[in-house]
Amino acid sequence: MYLFHTRENYKVYHGKQWSCLNIWLILCLFPRTCVSNPSKPNFLLILADDLGIGDLGCYGNDTIRNVRIHGKFISKESRTPNIDGLAKEGVRLTQHIAAAAVCTPSRASFLTGRYPIRSGMASSTQRQILFWNGCSGGLPPNETTFARILHQQGYSTALVGKWHMGVNCKTRRDHCHHPLNHGFDYFYGMPFTLVNECQGTDDPELAKSLQDTYWLHTQMIILAVFTLVFGKLANLFPVKWKIIICLAICGLLHFLSWFSSYGFTKYWNCILMRNHDITEQPMNLDKTTPKMLKEAIMFIERNKHRPFLLFVSLLHVHTPLITTVKFQGRSRHGLYGDNVEEMDWMVGRLLEVIDKESLKNTTFIYFASDHGGSLEAHRGNSQLGGWNGIYKGGKGMGGWEGGIRVPGIVRWPGVLPAGTVIDEPTSLMDIYPTVVHLAGGSVPQDRVIDGHTLLPLLSGAVQHSGHEFMFHYCGVFLHAVRWHQKESGNIWKAHYATPVFQPETSGACFRRGICPCFGDDVTHHDPPLLFNLSQDPSEGNPLSADAEPLFGTVMRRIGKAVEEHHKTLSPVPQQLSPYNNIWKPWLQPCCGMFPFCWCHEENNKEDSIV
Numbered sequence: 307m308y309l310f311h312t313r314e315n316y317k318v319y320h321g322k323q324w325s326c327l328n329i330w331l332i333l334c335l336f337p338r339t340c341v342s343n344p345s346k347p348n349f350l351l352i353l354a355d356d357l358g359i360g361d362l363g364c365y366g367n368d369t370i371r372n373v374r375i376h377g378k379f380i381s382k383e384s385r386t387p388n389i390d391g392l393a394k395e396g397v398r399l400t401q402h403i404a405a406a407a408v409c410t411p412s413r414a415s416f417l418t419g420r421y422p423i424r425s426g427m428a429s430s431t432q433r434q435i436l437f438w439n440g441c442s443g444g445l446p447p448n449e450t451t452f453a454r455i456l457h458q459q460g461y462s463t464a465l466v467g468k469w470h471m472g473v474n475c476k477t478r479r480d481h482c483h484h485p486l487n488h489g490f491d492y493f494y495g496m497p498f499t500l501v502n503e504c505q506g507t508d509d510p511e512l513a514k515s516l517q518d519t520y521w522l523h524t525q526m527i528i529l530a531v532f533t534l535v536f537g538k539l540a541n542l543f544p545v546k547w548k549i550i551i552c553l554a555i556c557g558l559l560h561f562l563s564w565f566s567s568y569g570f571t572k573y574w575n576c577i578l579m580r581n582h583d584i585t586e587q588p589m590n591l592d593k594t595t596p597k598m599l600k601e602a603i604m605f606i607e608r609n610k611h612r613p614f615l616l617f618v619s620l621l622h623v624h625t626p627l628i629t630t631v632k633f634q635g636r637s638r639h640g641l642y643g644d645n646v647e648e649m650d651w652m653v654g655r656l657l658e659v660i661d662k663e664s665l666k667n668t669t670f671i672y673f674a675s676d677h678g679g680s681l682e683a684h685r686g687n688s689q690l691g692g693w694n695g696i697y698k699g700g701k702g703m704g705g706w707e708g709g710i711r712v713p714g715i716v717r718w719p720g721v722l723p724a725g726t727v728i729d730e731p732t733s734l735m736d737i738y739p740t741v742v743h744l745a746g747g748s749v750p751q752d753r754v755i756d757g758h759t760l761l762p763l764l765s766g767a768v769q770h771s772g773h774e775f776m777f778h779y780c781g782v783f784l785h786a787v788r789w790h791q792k793e794s795g796n797i798w799k800a801h802y803a804t805p806v807f808q809p810e811t812s813g814a815c816f817r818r819g820i821c822p823c824f825g826d827d828v829t830h831h832d833p834p835l836l837f838n839l840s841q842d843p844s845e846g847n848p849l850s851a852d853a854e855p856l857f858g859t860v861m862r863r864i865g866k867a868v869e870e871h872h873k874t875l876s877p878v879p880q881q882l883s884p885y886n887n888i889w890k891p892w893l894q895p896c897c898g899m900f901p902f903c904w905c906h907e908e909n910n911k912e913d914s915i916v
């Protein structure tokens with residue numbers, strides 16, 4: 307063992323070979339000092355559910371909240387102080403765009419860095435999201451999430467919260483779509499999503515969007531089966547029994563799905579899992595928030611000495627707005643506002659732990675929402691969905707800004723300049739290559755990745771984002787295209803189709819839970835509706851070919867980009883097809899003997915995993 311008493315000695319001994327790496331290795335001999343490798347930051351990615359861009363103080367919401375000081379209420383603070391603080395210490399993106407305006411496809415694109423249509427996670431039917439834990443659709447096992455690459459790079463990876471990317475393919479426990487099969491080492495949360503049914507309110511969310519189609523299909527199939535059986539027995543037409551039996555099974559499944567959507571959703575969909583095990587079926591909503599927070603915090607504490615990736619996929623602020631008693635009735639915006647304040651508090655708790663463990667400068671923190679706030683969510687007169695600020699439309703509307711423009715905040719002190727605001731178009735898909743590169747990995751070369759690494763833009767090394775065109779899908783239907791014309795700095799957006807608002811004034815689609823993407827419920831535009839978002843971010847004044855001299859040029863350029871984009875798409879299995887998105891009893895995750903599925907985690911099993 308050599309000890310270096312003076313600077314000279316050590317220089318002589320090591321000469322030029324003395325490098326950061328050696329310092330790093332020596333520091334690592336002492337575990338306390340061996341914090342994460344600076345070139346391999348930790349990642350804390352926080353994704354809110356259904357949060358509108360206009361809900362946050364740092365995006366212009368001026369609602370203040372009541373703060374109690376010395377027993378007196380004073381109103382001073384923004385109601386989202388923790389998220390605002392992140393923006394103050396980091397970079398705030400003002401044109402951060404989700405690849406879809408509903409959960410399942412938007413989250414698929416976030417995890418894979420690819421438009422959801424590439425992984426088969428975009429729907430060609432009215433059902434744009436997965437409807438069951440017990441359906442066979444989900445994120446295909448051959449998609450590579452950033453979690454998988456980080457796991458390969460030696461990261462400890464976890465998902466706490468909502469998944470909504472499917473569970474099983476063929477059997478009840480194959481877990482082919484499960485987070486643990488997609489690169490996460492640890493999972494605690496909901497394999498599905500919060501829906502009103504979880505709370506047992508009288509306002510069923512899933513049943514409402516299912517009942518008409520399921521019941522109609524069931525009736526049609528029963529009629530067809532009876533006709534065929536009659537025809538076969540009476541020798542009227544030759545049909546194989548095989549076909550009749552297949553059809554009958556199909557009818558039975560449809561009937562079961564319809565039947566299950568009444569009253570059983572809570573047992574089938576509202577469950578909590580830890581890794582491969584169900585811990586609560588149905589879940590106890592009162593305890594979910596503190597439990598999730600505890601899981602996230604414990605994960606950080608368990609992994610503070612090694613690089614980690616923690617994806618906190620919040621259940622907030624999706625209906626039914628589970629809010630703990632402490633936050634009920636606190637805000638100026640009713641049930642929804644309370645939930646927003648609680649979400650901000652949760653973010654604050656996570657930041658506290660990062661600070662406390664001295665991980666602040668070595669942790670890349672990202673906060674965003676999966677898509678815009680829901681205009682349709684309300685009970686009576688009170689709005690239960692998010693506020694999309696000056697932007698038109700909301701959740702479910704793949705083209706309008708309100709559905710896809712979301713908050714996007716990144717903080718990494720010492721690397722990213724504090725208090726920066728970037729107006730360039732960026733995408734949730736950009737997180738994929740950004741995270742992968744920073745972790746020392748490389749993105750898959752055998753497929754198209756649509757995201758662009760954000761680091762040069764965030765750190766100020768370049769002025770423009772990598773996105774010249776962005777394609778705004780509603781299901782598999784291309785509704786709009788955005789063009790960032792770099793020479794002029796203009797952002798153009800052309801809409802080929804827009805949802806029909808009912809009524810137009812409220813900006814909401816009342817027809818179904820979520821705006822449809824095709825059929826009678828959308829208006830097709832030829833020529834397309836063109837907006838200059840740089841001047842008209844609210845998309846209030848479509849430009850006409852007569853008034854806008856560049857109309858033809860812009861439309862031709864966008865048309866060409868669409869053509870080129872189409873060439874990069876290839877057919878893949880449809881994960882949201884009717885067959886893949888129907889309830890299959892044999893795929894239903896169940897903690898007991900199916901169909902007797904209920905269980906509760908009584909004792910504090912959590913402690914055993916520390």
Ligand SMILES: *[C@@H]1O[C@H](CO)[C@@H](O)[C@H](O)[C@H]1NC(C)=O
Binds near residue numbers: 366368369643692
């Ligand atoms: C702030 O958000 C609430 C909903 O969360 C909304 O009702 C209110 O209009 C927003 N205020 C501004 C100024 O955007």
Ligand SMILES: *[C@@H]1O[C@H](CO)[C@@H](O)[C@H](O)[C@H]1NC(C)=O
Binds near residue numbers: 667719720721
């Ligand atoms: C963290 O980064 C900030 C900003 O560069 C710097 O002022 C601070 O000293 C750093 N803290 C540590 C512990 O390195």
Ligand SMILES: *[C@@H]1O[C@H](CO)[C@@H](O)[C@H](O)[C@H]1NC(C)=O
Binds near residue numbers: 448877
């Ligand atoms: C995944 O497999 C499907 C076929 O099952 C194929 O169509 C698709 O291209 C594959 N995706 C990737 C990224 O390899």
